[in-house]
Amino acid sequence: MSSLKMAVACLAMTAMVAAAPAQNLGTEPANLVTLSTRAGGGDPIATYELAIKYASGEGVAQDYVRAAELSQLAADRGFPDAQCFLGHLYEHGLGVPRNDIEALRYFKMAAQQGHALAANNIGAMYEAGRGTSKDLNEALRWYRSAAEHGDADGQLNLGAAYFFGRGVRRDYTAAGKWIRKAAEQGHAVAQIAMFDMHFFGKGVKKNTAYAIRWLRKAGDQGHAGAQVGLFSIYYQGNGVAVDYQEAAGWARRAAEQRDHEGEAALAYLYEQGKGLPLNYVTAYRLYRTSFEGGNKKTKARMESLLQVMTPRQIAEANSPSSSLRTPE
Numbered sequence: 001m002s003s004l005k006m007a008v009a010c011l012a013m014t015a016m017v018a019a020a021p022a023q024n025l026g027t028e029p030a031n032l033v034t035l036s037t038r039a040g041g042g043d044p045i046a047t048y049e050l051a052i053k054y055a056s057g058e059g060v061a062q063d064y065v066r067a068a069e070l071s072q073l074a075a076d077r078g079f080p081d082a083q084c085f086l087g088h089l090y091e092h093g094l095g096v097p098r099n100d101i102e103a104l105r106y107f108k109m110a111a112q113q114g115h116a117l118a119a120n121n122i123g124a125m126y127e128a129g130r131g132t133s134k135d136l137n138e139a140l141r142w143y144r145s146a147a148e149h150g151d152a153d154g155q156l157n158l159g160a161a162y163f164f165g166r167g168v169r170r171d172y173t174a175a176g177k178w179i180r181k182a183a184e185q186g187h188a189v190a191q192i193a194m195f196d197m198h199f200f201g202k203g204v205k206k207n208t209a210y211a212i213r214w215l216r217k218a219g220d221q222g223h224a225g226a227q228v229g230l231f232s233i234y235y236q237g238n239g240v241a242v243d244y245q246e247a248a249g250w251a252r253r254a255a256e257q258r259d260h261e262g263e264a265a266l267a268y269l270y271e272q273g274k275g276l277p278l279n280y281v282t283a284y285r286l287y288r289t290s291f292e293g294g295n296k297k298t299k300a301r302m303e304s305l306l307q308v309m310t311p312r313q314i315a316e317a318n319s320p321s322s323s324l325r326t327p328e
Helices: 007-011 032-040 044-056 064-076 080-092 100-111 116-128 136-148 152-164 172-184 188-200 208-220 224-236 244-255 260-272 280-292 298-306 311-317
Strands: none
Touching (some): 032 044, 064 080, 080 100, 080 116, 100 116, 116 136, 116 152, 136 152, 152 172, 172 188, 244 260, 260 280, 260 298, 280 298
């Protein structure tokens, strides 16, 4: 399968980059009228929860301007979740003009009250030099604060700093400790990092079976990149017995998320008739969908297929009414 590069190569440690994550928009169900009444009475928690509903469009029309107004009220009353969320709105220009300086200011307000997510966001901004001058030592200090307070993103970013020696002496033991903590919390990128370290023996003793268990955890929770990686592992028999049906299952799960590498992987299996029935029409459609999504590597596969497809198959594959649903 020379035309498809081993997907696990895309799951390298470079996936561990410091990026200020979006605030979680999930809230417990609450009656909108009750929330509005409590917010009107000055309850900062209710005000914040109402802001989240406007931001997510839960039970109301999505309105980031209103979300920002409510977040400001709750933040001014000292509620750290609202301060962190308002920082997120400023960082991304949602309902307010984008302003990294203001974002950092509100993140710091929340972090000073022990808000772990805000601490991680501050670390990301110092690492990138956004809203402040770039300062890896300061970034590391905030990542450590977030990590020690249990934030999985902070743990991953601290682990990455130790792994790459960013702002600190390289220490694979410390890197593994923090990355594993994040992975054990279900952080998919951290789970992929655990796979990467142990599959390729980066800073640790190589352990293929242990590595693949971590990649499966990420795949099982829907990470498309992990699913494509598992397709490649089972297709090529890297550390496991070759299993085309298992490879097909993982490729399908990625493709169903409209992941373009997953679509190409599934197309390849249909083209080869491995793990799935040979089906040039379905293969061509999937390659085309992947290509249209930006995966230009599939162009050569499409051209190759046209050389073996019958005129009827080509017409069917190019039919405007052709369905993207793939046969089992």
